[in-house]
Amino acid sequence: MGDDCLLIDAKGKYYLIRLTEGGNFHSHLGRLPHVDIIGIQEGSSVVSEKGSRLVVLRPRFFDYILKMKRGAQVVYPKDIGPILVYADIAPGSLVLEAGTGSGALTMALVRGVGPDGRVVSVERRSDHAEHAHQAIERYFGTIPSNLELRVGNVEEMVAGVQPDRIVLDLPQPWDIVEAAVDSLQGGGVFCSYVPTVPQMQQTVETLQASGAFIELMSFETFLRTWNVEGRSVRPDHRMVGHTGFITVARKILPA
Numbered sequence: 001m002g003d004d005c006l007l008i009d010a011k012g013k014y015y016l017i018r019l020t021e022g023g024n025f026h027s028h029l030g031r032l033p034h035v036d037i038i039g040i041q042e043g044s045s046v047v048s049e050k051g052s053r054l055v056v057l058r059p060r061f062f063d064y065i066l067k068m069k070r071g072a073q074v075v076y077p078k079d080i081g082p083i084l085v086y087a088d089i090a091p092g093s094l095v096l097e098a099g100t101g102s103g104a105l106t107m108a109l110v111r112g113v114g115p116d117g118r119v120v121s122v123e124r125r126s127d128h129a130e131h132a133h134q135a136i137e138r139y140f141g142t143i144p145s146n147l148e149l150r151v152g153n154v155e156e157m158v159a160g161v162q163p164d165r166i167v168l169d170l171p172q173p174w175d176i177v178e179a180a181v182d183s184l185q186g187g188g189v190f191c192s193y194v195p196t197v198p199q200m201q202q203t204v205e206t207l208q209a210s211g212a213f214i215e216l217m218s219f220e221t222f223l224r225t226w227n228v229e230g231r232s233v234r235p236d237h238r239m240v241g242h243t244g245f246i247t248v249a250r251k252i253l254p255a
């Protein structure tokens with residue numbers, strides 16, 4: 001009870017619901033009382049009032065971030081994986097993130113740094129910060145002790161954190177490069193995620209001009225899912241054509 005639950009119907013459509021005492025799930029499939037779900041084993045099926053069968057699962061992180069309520073556009077799961085790997089988010093990392101947005105990437109960072117690491121996530125819009133707070137609290141059951149959510153401009157907070165990883169999903173990452181040069185530890189990673197080519201270019205050029213970074217790399221990712229049904233084994237007709245460009249760079253110390 002109080003847990004999130006994923007219901008998947010016969011057509012593969014899925015619904016994220018929060019189980020409550022006395023609650024009901026209503027859809028075109030008819031009513032389904034939460035009491036029919038509470039306490040059953042994950043992977044079991046339940047039947048709605050209109051006789052439709054639904055499989056009951058706990059949501060994966062991936063399911064949660066695609067279905068959760070959002071304030072700002074979230075980073076897509078296909079990009080979260082590479083961000084974690086190329087920014088080298090590992091247990092014990094000290095990460096400064098901005099903007100928090102809806103909190104999707106924040107949650108991935110928190111999972112990545114583990115209990116010995118720390119994430120300081122900064123969001124300048126209080127409405128987005130509030131959305132993120134709710135989404136993160138709902139996902140973890142509480143705001144994790146290794147996460148600090150701050151409201152304000154990240155430019156003003158880099159120095160106070162002295163991170164070993166900076167992860168930015170905001171429109172002007174180049175504005176943070178100077179502060180990153182001053183505060184990022186030697187060998188630390190700067191990582192930005194932007195939707196357009198001019199933003200990526202300005203970020204890279206600012207990193208280059210600082211002379212404080214090596215191993216610059218910019219890339220985008222494509223995820224192409226496949227239909228595998230009998231003889232119809234082919235790429236799906238639809239795919240997400242574009243999300244954003246990831247740029248990573250490593251901080252070096254003056255010679």
Ligand SMILES: C[S@@+](CC[C@H](N)C(=O)[O-])C[C@H]1O[C@@H](n2cnc3c(N)ncnc32)[C@H](O)[C@@H]1O
Pocket residue numbers: 072073074075098099100101102103104105106122123124125128152153154155169170171172
């Ligand atoms: C695209 S959203 C981030 C989404 C987030 N990565 C997620 O996965 O949910 C960008 C956010 O950056 C915030 N932002 C923009 N400039 C900022 C700054 N200088 N300092 C802090 N937050 C900033 C915006 O208000 C917005 O909420």
